[in-house]
Structures are given as C-alpha cells and as structure tokens.
Amino acid sequence: MIRVVAGALQDERGRVLLGQRCADDLRHPNQWEFPGGKLEAGESPQMAIAREFSEELDLSSRAADWHTVRRGMAIDPVRGLQLQLLTARFRALPHKRVHQALSWVWPDAAAALTLGHLDRQLLRWLAAPRWLRIVDSNCPGQLRTVGPFSRQCWRLLRWPELESGSYADALERELSTRPTAGPVMVHNRLDLCTRPGVAGVHLSARVAQQYRERPVSWGSWLSVACHDNAEIAHATQIEADFILLSPVRRTPSHPDRLPLGWPAFGRLAQLAHCPTLALGGIFPVDLEYVRRMGGQGVAGIRGFSPAARSRLPLSRR
Missing domain, CATH: 3.90.79.10 (Nucleoside Triphosphate Pyrophosphohydrolase)
Incomplete structure (x- = not known):
C-alpha cells in the first residue's frame, strides 16, 4: 500500500x-x-x-x-x-x-x-457537522439561537406534517430569514436538496432502505438515520456522508425505545465508515464526550432548545 x-x-x-x-x-x-x-x-x-x-x-x-x-x-x-x-x-x-x-x-x-x-x-471527516440542530414543528421555540452559531452548526428542517408545497414554502422562509445560520439539510426531500442555500438531504432509515446506491449527486451532502449495525451497513452501501445514530439516551419522544447507551454508541461509531453524530437525549455540551467515544458531533431537538441551554446533560448511562 x-x-x-x-x-x-x-x-x-x-x-x-x-x-x-x-x-x-x-x-x-x-x-x-x-x-x-x-x-x-x-x-x-x-x-x-x-x-x-x-x-x-x-x-x-x-x-x-x-x-x-x-x-x-x-x-x-x-x-x-x-x-x-x-x-x-x-x-x-x-x-x-x-x-x-x-x-x-x-x-x-x-x-x-x-x-x-x-x-x-x-x-467528510473535516466538514461533517459538530452540531446539528433539528428544527421540529413540535418545538416552536427551538428556532432561536442555541450554542455555537457557525459553519459547523447545521440545521435539519424536519417538518413531517407539511405537504410538499408547504414544506418548500417553509424552507424558503427559513433560508431567507436566517441566511447566515449555517448549512441547511432538508428531511426526506430529495427534490429540494439542490435548491440554492440547501446543503443536502437527510433520509430516515425507512426511506434510505428504498435505495441501493447513492440517491443524490456528490454536490449535495447525504446523511442517514441509523439505529443498529445493519442500518449502518446500508448507509455505507449508499455512500452516506455522515449518519445520525440514535437513541443514545431515553427520550420523551420515544419513551418505549430502548436506548443504545454509550458503550454501544462507541462500538457502532467505530464500525461506521463515515462520521457519526449522536442523537437522542443529547445536548450541545455532550460534544467533547461524544468525540472521545469515536463520534463526530451531536444532534438534537429538545436538547438544543433555548430552555435546555442552561441544563446539564443527563447522566451518561
């Protein structure tokens, strides 16, 4: 070699x-x-x-x-x-x-x-986000600034209840009102990932399974939601640029889903062939620990809200 x-x-x-x-x-x-x-x-x-x-x-x-x-x-x-x-x-x-x-x-x-x-x-290893703020309609106050506001603080616009046209309109409003707030990823909307101002697309694990090869051009970033080794292997197959691995901790949105815990997160992150972001009960201040465990960055909804700014992260169990 x-x-x-x-x-x-x-x-x-x-x-x-x-x-x-x-x-x-x-x-x-x-x-x-x-x-x-x-x-x-x-x-x-x-x-x-x-x-x-x-x-x-x-x-x-x-x-x-x-x-x-x-x-x-x-x-x-x-x-x-x-x-x-x-x-x-x-x-x-x-x-x-x-x-x-x-x-x-x-x-x-x-x-x-x-x-x-x-x-x-x-x-990928140089540019994948350290922080990914998931903008969700269930957290209306979440759009306000939390934590570092830089090129490494990305936004994922997750509005599953919006119809196609409504999502596109909301995307344009978000881009026009917050043009310098960091790269923007759309959620499951391959048709919008090449719009000016959009960095790429994030696919749910279910949607990602519909593809056997990379569904977007190399000019757009591709991230995929993963929960286990099989889904990580599929993300590798379709050449994802980074993955969101969850849930690391128990979350209010999925109280019945068994969390991975930190040992499993670290093991799966090391197996991944692309950068891994921790999701599920995660706070921006968890970044240093996530990186020690082999991850690239942190992602969240409620943990990135203004109300969570002063909160300490949950115990690492």
Missing part, C-alpha cells in the same frame, strides 16, 4: 485551501484536491506534508503545525493508495507552483466542487 498525505490548510475563518489540477493533467484534469503527495522513505506524515507544501505552495516547514485528522483516512484498493489527512492553521501566504488555481473554500461548500474520490472521502 502506497502511503500518501493530504493537507487541509485552514485560515482564521475556518476556510480550507484547495488546489485545482491543470487542464492537461493526464489522470485528473481540472480536479480540485487537498495538496499533498507520497511519503518518502523514513518520513513521518508531518514531515511529508511539510515537504509537499514547500514544493507545491512555497510554504516553509515552519509555516504550519500539522496535526492528523482523527479517522481522516481514505483507501483506494484498486490503485493501492492510502491517503491520510492532516490539518493546520494558516500562518503564511501560499503561492501556486503546480496547480492552475488555489481557492479558500468553506469545508461544507467544497462538496459542490469537482473533487477526487479520495479527497471527497477525506472531506
């Missing part, structure tokens, strides 16, 4: 630097990528990425302090490549040497670019 490193250099706003291959590139013309290259004999990933950024972007080895992205690994078994992602904060201005263009891009927006397959796999 040939080991390759890719670097996600980020600026002070959280945007990531991508390079565009030249039009005459024999393998991937005009494709966008994380800069990087093969490890040479005796090199660590940090040494290799520092060398590559010096060669490709004219950045000295002291211009960035590189760290590996947890689980940021992609494998191409056909070509025998193993690609590892590292990230660092921008300290000096890069200059293009081998790419036809360089661009600072929001990680969640990079999905719309023409990326290589391995780079797209790495993007």
Whole structure:
C-alpha cells in the first residue's frame, strides 16, 4: 500500500485551501484536491506534508503545525493508495507552483466542487457537522439561537406534517430569514436538496432502505438515520456522508425505545465508515464526550432548545 498525505490548510475563518489540477493533467484534469503527495522513505506524515507544501505552495516547514485528522483516512484498493489527512492553521501566504488555481473554500461548500474520490472521502471527516440542530414543528421555540452559531452548526428542517408545497414554502422562509445560520439539510426531500442555500438531504432509515446506491449527486451532502449495525451497513452501501445514530439516551419522544447507551454508541461509531453524530437525549455540551467515544458531533431537538441551554446533560448511562 502506497502511503500518501493530504493537507487541509485552514485560515482564521475556518476556510480550507484547495488546489485545482491543470487542464492537461493526464489522470485528473481540472480536479480540485487537498495538496499533498507520497511519503518518502523514513518520513513521518508531518514531515511529508511539510515537504509537499514547500514544493507545491512555497510554504516553509515552519509555516504550519500539522496535526492528523482523527479517522481522516481514505483507501483506494484498486490503485493501492492510502491517503491520510492532516490539518493546520494558516500562518503564511501560499503561492501556486503546480496547480492552475488555489481557492479558500468553506469545508461544507467544497462538496459542490469537482473533487477526487479520495479527497471527497477525506472531506467528510473535516466538514461533517459538530452540531446539528433539528428544527421540529413540535418545538416552536427551538428556532432561536442555541450554542455555537457557525459553519459547523447545521440545521435539519424536519417538518413531517407539511405537504410538499408547504414544506418548500417553509424552507424558503427559513433560508431567507436566517441566511447566515449555517448549512441547511432538508428531511426526506430529495427534490429540494439542490435548491440554492440547501446543503443536502437527510433520509430516515425507512426511506434510505428504498435505495441501493447513492440517491443524490456528490454536490449535495447525504446523511442517514441509523439505529443498529445493519442500518449502518446500508448507509455505507449508499455512500452516506455522515449518519445520525440514535437513541443514545431515553427520550420523551420515544419513551418505549430502548436506548443504545454509550458503550454501544462507541462500538457502532467505530464500525461506521463515515462520521457519526449522536442523537437522542443529547445536548450541545455532550460534544467533547461524544468525540472521545469515536463520534463526530451531536444532534438534537429538545436538547438544543433555548430552555435546555442552561441544563446539564443527563447522566451518561
């Protein structure tokens, strides 16, 4: 297996630097990528990425302090490549040497670019949400700001009682009144996931089972609800970008459903081939613990409401 490193250099706003291959590139013309290259004999990933950024972007080895992205690994078994992602904060201005263009891009927006397959796999671990606020009609006060309000705080618009046209109208109102409130995912509405301002679509486990391959283009994010290993395997089959795993704790909305508990959540999150968000009795302050258990982020409805802002999370049972 040939080991390759890719670097996600980020600026002070959280945007990531991508390079565009030249039009005459024999393998991937005009494709966008994380800069990087093969490890040479005796090199660590940090040494290799520092060398590559010096060669490709004219950045000295002291211009960035590189760290590996947890689980940021992609494998191409056909070509025998193993690609590892590292990230660092921008300290000096890069200059293009081998790419036809360089661009600072929001990680969640990079999905719309023409990326290589391995780079797209790495993007999931970099850009999948840390916080996902589920906007539900049963929690009318839930639309108000809770917790961090950034590009990593996404919204999932879950309005199952609305008819098709009413949902689309409500979506437009949400996008127009809160244009800077973070990426928006629609719920089970594949027909709306390409609308301007919509990052992608979330599928319930039931709807996801209707598909045997990815139902949306790579330009849209795809998340899937999962409750067990079989559903996680199916989410992998249809190439979901991240999953919502639930219920971690017992919830008022599903009082009769047996919660997974933290040990099972951690085990299933490690089995998943994409980032996993914890759902079910989860609060924004649970993020650090979820990440220690192998998850990517947290999602919730009531736990993300204004009334829950000052509440402590339930005991981790």
